Structure formats: C-alpha cells, structure tokens
Amino acid sequence: MRGFLKKLTGFTGLAAVIYLGVIAVMANTLQPVLYNGRPVTNVPLNQPDGGLTVLRFREADAFGPVDVLFMGSSHCYRTFDTAWYAAQGVRTFNLGSSAQGPLITRHLASRYLDQLDPQLVVLEVYSETLKSNSAESLLDQLANRPLDSDLVRMTAAVGGVKAWNALLVQALRFTGEPVESREPEYEPANGHYVSGGFVRRDGHSGGLPAYEGSPTSLNGKQLDSLGKLIETVQGQGRKIVLVGQPLPAATLAAITDYVDIQNTVAAVAAAHNVPFYDFNGLVKKAGSRDLHDPALFYDYHHYNGDGVAAFNPVFLELLRRDGWLP
Amino acid sequence: MLFNSLAFAVFLPLVFAAYWLCGRHRVRLQNLLLLAASYVFYGWWDWRFLSLIVISSAVDYVVGHRLADTDVPRRRKGLLAVSLAVNLGFLGVFKYYDFFAVSLTDLLTTWGLQANPHTLRVILPVGISFYTFQTLSYSIDIYRRRLAPSRDPVAFFAFVSFFPQLVAGPIERAANLLPQFRRPRTFDSALAADGLRQILWGLIKKVVIADNAARSVDMIFDDPGAYPPPMILAGIFLFALQIYGDFSGYSDIAIGTARLFGFSLMQNFAFPYFSRDIAEFWRRWHISLSSWFRDYVFIPLGGSRGGKWFSIRNILITFTVSGLWHGANWTFVIWGLLNGLAYVPLLLAGTNKDATGVVAEGRRIPNPGEIWRMGATFAFTLLAWVFFRAANLEQALFILKRLATASWLEPLDTGLVPLHVAYGLALLVWEWFRRDGQHGLQGIPQGRPVRWALYAGLITILFTLGHFGETTFIYFQF
Numbered sequence: 001m002r003g004f005l006k007k008l009t010g011f012t013g014l015a016a017v018i019y020l021g022v023i024a025v026m027a028n029t030l031q032p033v034l035y036n037g038r039p040v041t042n043v044p045l046n047q048p049d050g051g052l053t054v055l056r057f058r059e060a061d062a063f064g065p066v067d068v069l070f071m072g073s074s075h076c077y078r079t080f081d082t083a084w085y086a087a088q089g090v091r092t093f094n095l096g097s098s099a100q101g102p103l104i105t106r107h108l109a110s111r112y113l114d115q116l117d118p119q120l121v122v123l124e125v126y127s128e129t130l131k132s133n134s135a136e137s138l139l140d141q142l143a144n145r146p147l148d149s150d151l152v153r154m155t156a157a158v159g160g161v162k163a164w165n166a167l168l169v170q171a172l173r174f175t176g177e178p179v180e181s182r183e184p185e186y187e188p189a190n191g192h193y194v195s196g197g198f199v200r201r202d203g204h205s206g207g208l209p210a211y212e213g214s215p216t217s218l219n220g221k222q223l224d225s226l227g228k229l230i231e232t233v234q235g236q237g238r239k240i241v242l243v244g245q246p247l248p249a250a251t252l253a254a255i256t257d258y259v260d261i262q263n264t265v266a267a268v269a270a271a272h273n274v275p276f277y278d279f280n281g282l283v284k285k286a287g288s289r290d291l292h293d294p295a296l297f298y299d300y301h302h303y304n305g306d307g308v309a310a311f312n313p314v315f316l317e318l319l320r321r322d323g324w325l326p
Numbered sequence: 327m328l329f330n331s332l333a334f335a336v337f338l339p340l341v342f343a344a345y346w347l348c349g350r351h352r353v354r355l356q357n358l359l360l361l362a363a364s365y366v367f368y369g370w371w372d373w374r375f376l377s378l379i380v381i382s383s384a385v386d387y388v389v390g391h392r393l394a395d396t397d398v399p400r401r402r403k404g405l406l407a408v409s410l411a412v413n414l415g416f417l418g419v420f421k422y423y424d425f426f427a428v429s430l431t432d433l434l435t436t437w438g439l440q441a442n443p444h445t446l447r448v449i450l451p452v453g454i455s456f457y458t459f460q461t462l463s464y465s466i467d468i469y470r471r472r473l474a475p476s477r478d479p480v481a482f483f484a485f486v487s488f489f490p491q492l493v494a495g496p497i498e499r500a501a502n503l504l505p506q507f508r509r510p511r512t513f514d515s516a517l518a519a520d521g522l523r524q525i526l527w528g529l530i531k532k533v534v535i536a537d538n539a540a541r542s543v544d545m546i547f548d549d550p551g552a553y554p555p556p557m558i559l560a561g562i563f564l565f566a567l568q569i570y571g572d573f574s575g576y577s578d579i580a581i582g583t584a585r586l587f588g589f590s591l592m593q594n595f596a597f598p599y600f601s602r603d604i605a606e607f608w609r610r611w612h613i614s615l616s617s618w619f620r621d622y623v624f625i626p627l628g629g630s631r632g633g634k635w636f637s638i639r640n641i642l643i644t645f646t647v648s649g650l651w652h653g654a655n656w657t658f659v660i661w662g663l664l665n666g667l668a669y670v671p672l673l674l675a676g677t678n679k680d681a682t683g684v685v686a687e688g689r690r691i692p693n694p695g696e697i698w699r700m701g702a703t704f705a706f707t708l709l710a711w712v713f714f715r716a717a718n719l720e721q722a723l724f725i726l727k728r729l730a731t732a733s734w735l736e737p738l739d740t741g742l743v744p745l746h747v748a749y750g751l752a753l754l755v756w757e758w759f760r761r762d763g764q765h766g767l768q769g770i771p772q773g774r775p776v777r778w779a780l781y782a783g784l785i786t787i788l789f790t791l792g793h794f795g796e797t798t799f800i801y802f803q804f
Binding site: 001003004007008011014015018019022023026035038040041042043159160161162165 | 332346513518519522741742744745778779781782785786789790791792793794
C-alpha cells in the first residue's frame with residue numbers, strides 16, 4: 001500500500017505540473033482554440049469587460065458611505081443611474097456586474113457591505129440569472145479584479161471545472177497589463193461609465209434577434225443564495241428590497257417560465273418579510289409611462305438612456321412612498 | 327452521486343482510506359463500511375428511494391433462506407413468485423405502468439373507445455433496472471439450486487447495493503460477486519493501479535467523447551428536419567459513440583473503482599464496434615445484461631432446444647424484452663426487435679457462434695473480409711440506434727426518410743460536429759490497437775516515463791476538452 005501511495009503521489013505531482021504548464025501556455029498566449037468559430041476547450045481565455053467592471057470595482061474599493069447600494073446583473077448597472085440619484089440627494093453605488101445572480105452577489109455583499117455601509121440594498125432579480133450557474137458572472141469578476149482569496153471563495157461557490165480553469169488562467173497569466181493598472185477600453189457603443197458604477201448606453205438596436213428564452217430551470221444554488229443574502233443584509237440591520245426591471249413584452253413572452261420563477265422569488269421575499277417590486281407583474285401600472293415600451297430598450301432587455309430616465313423617477317417615488325427612503 | 331462529480335472525487339478517497347484502515351482481516355467491518363458508503367452514494371441522489379433497495383434486498387435475503395430450507399416444489403415456486411412479484415412489481419410501478427396505461431388508451435382510442443388513463447407520473451428511481459435484476463438472479467439461482475443462500479445479511483445487502491455498480495451495472499451474478507464479500511480482501515497494488523487506469527479511461531470516454539458528442543447529437547435529433555443527410559448521418563454516428571462512451575465509460579469506472587477495493591467485476595464491454603456480426607456484437611455489448619437475458623429469459627423459454635422456429639421465437643422474444651428493459655417506449659421495443667431480426671439469419675445459418683475471439687488477432691490491419699463484416703455490422707447498429715435515440719417512432723421514420731430522400735448537397739453549418747466526429751474516430755482507432763485487453767489503457771508496453779506522460783496527458787485532455795455540464799449517464803434512465 002505504501003509503495004502504491006508513493007507512486008500515486010509522484011504521479012499526481014507530475015500530472016499537476018503538466019496540467020498547470022498547459023494552462024499557463026494557454027493563459028499567456030490568450031489564443032482561444034476555436035473550431036468553426038466556436039470554443040473547443042473549457043478553459044475560458046476571453047477577458048470580458050463589457051460592463052466596465054474593472055472601473056466599478058476599483059471605484060468601489062474607495063467609495064462610501066452610501067444611502068442605497070444597487071446589486072444585480074447588467075440590468076442593474078445599466079438601469080440605476082447613480083448620477084441621477086445623486087442629483088435627487090440620494091447617495092448610491094451600483095455594484096452590478098454581468099449576469100450577477102445571488103450566488104455572486106452574496107460574496108460581493110460580504111466584502112462591500114461594511115465599506116459602502118448602505119441603509120438600503122436594492123437587489124435586482126432577473127429570472128435568467130437565477131437559472132444560470134454564474135460562470136459568466138464569475139469570469140467577469142476574475143478578469144476584472146486583482147486575484148485574492150475572495151475570488152477563490154467565489155470560484156469554489158460556483159464550482160465546476162470551467163470555473164477552476166478560469167481561476168487558473170488568471171493566476172497563471174503573466175503577460176499583458178495587470179488588472180491594477182489596466183485602463184478599460186471605452187467603447188461608446190457599449191456604454192459610458194458614470195461615477196458610482198452606472199453605465200449609460202443610448203440608442204436602440206431594433207435589428208437584434210428576439211430573445212428565445214432559456215430552457216434550463218431554476219438553479220437551486222441561486223435560490224438558496226438569495227435567501228442567505230437577504231438574511232446577511234438584514235442581519236447587519238440594513239433594509240433590502242428586491243426589484244424586477246421592466247422588460248419588453250416580447251422578451252417576457254419568450255421567458256415561458258417567468259411567472260413561475262418570479263412567484264418563487266416572491267415567496268422567498270415574503271418569507272423574509274421583504275418586498276419584491278416586480279415591474280413585470282406586481283407593479284404593472286407604476287407611473288404614467290409604459291415602462292415596457294421597446295423604444296426604451298437598446299436590445300431585448302437592457303434600458304437605453306430614455307428607459308433609464310423614465311424608470312428611475314418611478315422607482316424612487318415607489319421607494320419613498322413605501323417608506324424605504326426618507 | 328455521479329462518477330464525474332466533485333462529490334465522488336472526495337467520496338472515493340475517503341471510503342478507500344477508511345476501507346483499508348479497517349484491516350484486511352476485518353471483512354465484516356469492511357462490508358459494513360461498503361454498505362454504508364453505498365447507501366450514502368445512492369442517497370446522495372434521493373434518499374427516499376433507498377427504501378426500495380432495502381426492501382428488495384430484504385425480500386430476496388429472506389426468500390433465499392426459505393428456498394434453501396424447503397424441498398416442497400409448490401412452496402419453492404411460491405417463494406420465487408414473491409421475489410419476482412416484488413422486484414418486477416417495483417419495475418412495473420416505477421418504470422412501466424404509465425407506458426402501458428397510455429399505450430392501452432391509445433389502442434382503445436383506435437378502436438373508437440374512450441378511456442382516461444390514470445398515470446402515476448412518478449420519477450424513475452435511478453438504477454432500479456440494474457439492482458432488481460441482480461437480486462432476482464440471486465433468488466432464481468437458489469431456486470435452481472445453483473447457489474447457496476448467503477448467511478451474512480451485511481454481505482448480502484452490500485452485494486445488492488455495492489456502489490461502484492449499483493446504478494448502472496455491470497449486473498453481477500451472486501455466484502461471482504457474493505463470495506468476494508465473504509473472503510478477506512488483500513490490497514493488490516498492481517490491481518489498484520490498473521483500476522485507476524480503467525477509471526481514467528472511463529472518464530475520457532464519458533466526459534471527452536460521450537458528453538461532447540451529446541451536444542451535437544442533441545442539436546441534430548432535436549430538429550432533424552433542419553439538417554441535411556450528411557449531418558444526420560454524423561449525428562447517428564455520434565450517438566453510437568455517445569452511448570458507447572457513456573455506458574462503457576461508466577462500466578470502466580465501476581470496474582476500476584471495484585478493483586481499488588479488491589473486487590473483480592465482470593467485463594461489460596469488449597470493444598463491440600469491432601464485431602463481425604450482430605451475434606458477436608451482443609456478446610461484446612453490455613455483456614452482463616446480454617448474459618442475464620440468455621440465462622433467465624432465453625434458456626427458460628426453451629433456448630435453441632426445440633428446433634429452428636422455436637429458437638427464432640425465443641430469440642425475438644428475448645430481444646424484444648431486452649428492448650423494453652431499456653425504456654418504456656415503443657422505440658426501444660422496435661430497437662430490440664430489429665436486433666432480434668438481424669440475429670435470426672445467423673441462427674438459421676448456424677453461424678451465430680462463428681465470430682469468436684479477437685478480430686484480426688495478431689495483426690494491425692484487418693483483412694478485406696473482416697473490414698466488410700465489421701462495417702456491415704456497424705452500419706446495422708447505426709440503423710438500430712436511430713430508433714433507440716429518437717423521441718418516438720414518427721421521428722425515427724422521419725430521420726430514415728430524410729436520409730433516403732433529402733438532397734445530400736444542401737449547404738450546411740457543421741458547427742462542432744466534425745470535431746466531435748474526429749474525437750470519436752480517435753477513440754475507435756485507439757481502441758482498435760488495444761482490443762485484446764480489458765480496457766483502453768491496459769497493458770501499455772512502454773516504460774514508466776512514457777506511460778506516466780501518457781496518463782498525465784489524458785488527464786489534461788480530460789479537464790481541458792471534457793464537457794463538464796449538467797449531464798448524467800444515459801443508462802441511469804434504464
């Protein structure tokens with residue numbers, strides 16, 4: 001047995017060295033292996049920065065205190081306009097990131113709640129992020145933040161070979177500019193970063209194909225994290241509300257299980273005595289403007305500047321009416 | 327718990343360490359540990375269905391004893407009937423009830439009669455077809471006086487629920503596996519090392535070949551009308567590789583895992599796609615099930631003792647029932663029947679036992695005759711797999727019609743399909759050169775540095791090219 005274990009240990013070491021060597025080569029050449037334009041490996045080599053995450057988290061590290069902290073997916077950082085709220089006398093920070101579901105939000109909350117010290121947390125909830133395993137969101141975090149133990153814990157929470165490979169890629173990437181000094185590529189078409197984490201994008205892409213809906217079902221880990229996230233925020237004596245951003249009617253129709261998922265979220269919210277402002281169901285009539293008008297969106301689910309300008313006054317009024325903000 | 331999950335990667339070393347720390351002379355403690363580990367392994371999926379395994383084990387344990395204690399034929403038959411009723415009853419309720427209720431309703435409707443079937447819509451307990459067959463064979467063998475009943479309940483319950491082969495086989499016979507639970511096991515480093523190699527090979531087949539192929543297969547079979555014949559053909563070929571990689575991969579992991587604990591399970595796949603006729607294919611594909619049906623269905627029906635027509639009837643019944651074992655759907659029944667029909671000419675010609683041994687033994691390249699026979703057999707299995715994979719008979723016939731009538735020159739977006747085909751071909755080429763062993767990594771002749779580099783390279787391929795998605799093993803549904 002001893003000889004067997006000795007050989008096994010030796011082999012494991014060799015296999016680990018070879019594996020890490022291969023990942024290191026891939027990480028530093030950053031050339032995804034593609035076939036017919038599709039990735040072949042499950043080693044994520046792309047460095048996404050569509051939501052200007054690098055700027056947001058760099059700013060978050062030196063920000064606070066705030067009245068309201070917005071958290072959630074790209075709906076969050078493309079909807080809640082921090083500059084507009086500042087003009088209304090409400091200090092806010094927008095900690096949204098790509099495809100951020102409760103699994104990732106929970107980790108971000110444990111890191112940033114003390115520092116940003118919000119009275120109220122507004123958690124944007126989107127059915128599709130509740131279905132995901134958060135791999136996309138994790139990749140966004142890994143590619144845009146300096147590697148630390150927080151990101152390792154986040155990777156463990158997401159789990160899976162792809163997630164760990166993504167972490168290894170970041171750990172073994174020695175070429176290119178470090179995240180700490182990297183300046184993101186501003187793409188006017190993709191949006192302008194506004195201090196406080198908001199990203200504004202104008203225009204309207206009428207030519208985009210309609211959303212087809214995801215066939216996958218609710219991810220249990222996301223739902224579990226949602227409950228724990230609410231408890232964490234409440235446990236610190238802070239208030240929290242959940243919100244579902246308005247979506248165009250065609251998109252809503254494509255998400256065939258939308259109502260089931262939102263009902264599940266509503267049940268979690270009710271169990272924790274927290275309101276869930278689902279603008280696609282519970283608050284259909286909010287405001288005088290049709291917040292679902294496709295003209296307010298630059299694609300099938302993200303608000304453009306007009307949408308942001310229409311939505312935020314309605315939402316702030318709602319928060320004040322219900323006593324969540326003075 | 328899935329073999330390709332992180333949970334199993336933690337579970338296996340823990341059980342392995344605890345098992346050998348028990349000491350080789352404490353067989354009962356080791357068996358108790360294996361029993362507990364097996365129940366944890368199964369309960370990880372859904373602990374409620376553990377009760378079925380416990381009931382099935384308890385019934386057959388008691389029936390086995392009572393059978394050994396009596397010589398009264400009527401009482402012996404009654405006891406066997408109890409075992410059959412309980413085990414086949416579980417299968418009937420959980421697997422077949424809804425299928426037969428709906429099929430009967432459809433039949434009545436075609437006769438103009440109205441019926442509202444009451445369906446149960448219960449989930450299919452994982453592995454129920456495997457462990458019920460395993461315990462059934464135990465009772466039947468005691469009834470036939472070919473086996474003495476187990477006097478050790480822990481050993482018997484551990485035999486029924488032995489976690490490496492609990493949910494997808496190999497379906498072990500009590501005569502082979504049960505004695506291994508009784509005798510002391512000594513750690514054999516050569517056996518354990520080969521077990522690890524077999525686990526690695528199984529994972530490669532499952533995660534790199536089968537799960538990647540599954541992406542292309544699902545894409546094509548979900549909407550076959552959208553693809554031209556070359557893509558559909560590629561989809562069928564990939565399904566053949568998927569089901570082989572998936573199921574034989576599971577068997578390899580199961581056998582390799584059992585070896586780590588000092589157990590020897592039967593070979594379940596012997597490179598079936600190199601078969602020269604369909605009879606040889608069924609001696610090489612899912613061997614534990616084929617031999618189970620031979621011993622407990624075909625032979626009790628009379629086997630080939632009553633003349634050609636009698637044999638043909640028995641063959642067709644056996645293959646059809648085997649098809650139904652795979653799933654409660656007419657597609658599986660047709661698949662089984664097709665295989666039976668392909669077997670009949672061999673039976674009539676008396677050549678069904680001609681193709682034995684390793685094809686082209688001692689040669690690297692098969693001769694033209696062998697190539698033709700292997701190619702024809704493989705082509706037939708592809709045809710049959712269409713029925714196995716299709717959602718229903720209409721889709722299967724649509725696919726075959728499309729292959730025959732649609733233009734082969736339509737423009738096509740091949741996506742990752744050619745790449746997955748290349749993976750499959752690479753597997754076949756590798757296994758061709760390893761076809762005289764028990765698995766693809768057995769008996770590599772080179773020295774340790776080359777072998778270790780090969781294994782490390784395969785591990786790298788596993789984690790960089792493998793598809794680690796939300797996939798289970800296909801045979802879990804059977």
